[in-house]
Amino acid sequence: MNILGLQRSSTVDFPGLLSCVVFFGGCDLNCFFCHNRALLRGQGERIGEDALFAFLEKRRGLLDGVVLSGGEPTLQRGLAPFLERLHALSYKTMLETNGQRPALVWELVDRGLLDYLAVDLKCLPEDGPSVCGKNAYLAAASTLHGLLERGVPFEARTTLYPGLSLEALEQLLASLPPLPRWQLNYFRPIQDFLPCHEERLRLPALSPSSVQAALPLLLQHQPGLLA
Numbered sequence: 001m002n003i004l005g006l007q008r009s010s011t012v013d014f015p016g017l018l019s020c021v022v023f024f025g026g027c028d029l030n031c032f033f034c035h036n037r038a039l040l041r042g043q044g045e046r047i048g049e050d051a052l053f054a055f056l057e058k059r060r061g062l063l064d065g066v067v068l069s070g071g072e073p074t075l076q077r078g079l080a081p082f083l084e085r086l087h088a089l090s091y092k093t094m095l096e097t098n099g100q101r102p103a104l105v106w107e108l109v110d111r112g113l114l115d116y117l118a119v120d121l122k123c124l125p126e127d128g129p130s131v132c133g134k135n136a137y138l139a140a141a142s143t144l145h146g147l148l149e150r151g152v153p154f155e156a157r158t159t160l161y162p163g164l165s166l167e168a169l170e171q172l173l174a175s176l177p178p179l180p181r182w183q184l185n186y187f188r189p190i191q192d193f194l195p196c197h198e199e200r201l202r203l204p205a206l207s208p209s210s211v212q213a214a215l216p217l218l219l220q221h222q223p224g225l226l227a
Contacts, residue, residue, distance in 0.1 A: 003046065005044045023039055026040065026070070027071050032130075032200050065094060123137065156179050162187060
């Protein structure tokens with residue numbers, strides 16, 4: 001497992017639980033607004049699996065859950081046995097994923113290895129190549145449909161990246177049936193970006209005030225929207 005970081009304690013990542021966050025290296029998307037670009041390059045605090053589980057053993061009874069983040073955790077070989085080890089220590093598990101591997105995500109859910117999921121829905125299909133390097137919508141939407149059918153607790157997430165309009169956001173929200181929870185994340189300026197993305201990052205991003213003004217309309221499409 002390519003573990004490149006560990007946040008030892010968090011009260012906000014795993015809803016309702018005190019957790020730690022494990023960061024994995026590598027991703028199959030190239031989002032121009034990525035805040036974890038170092039992980040895409042394989043840079044970070046490399047942590048051995050044995051060292052991680054030694055930490056988790058000591059925190060049993062203090063931490064409730066473990067969040068798998070990245071990068072993209074579903075790229076990791078041995079993900080299922082890793083999750084089994086976490087459950088053996090009585091930890092709840094949460095997966096943060098870009099949703100590009102629906103079958104794998106569904107398999108992990110069906111095996112009872114995931115207690116909560118957060119799936120990034122980046123943008124509309126036609127915007128995918130310029131926003132994240134490819135059309136990532138179809139696979140992520142398929143992942144969300146499958147989770148909705150399975151009844152596992154989950155949420156969708158969308159970052160309000162520079163250049164995203166209210167009209168496009170509304171179309172994105174309307175493209176799926178009502179989900180239990182859909183979190184909008186406001187864009188925060190980044191320092192580590194590719195030179196080719198600099199101009200795109202200068203575009204205006206939706207502000208809290210603009211989203212709040214449009215919230216009654218947006219909630220008609222997704223009553224579980226959080227902004």
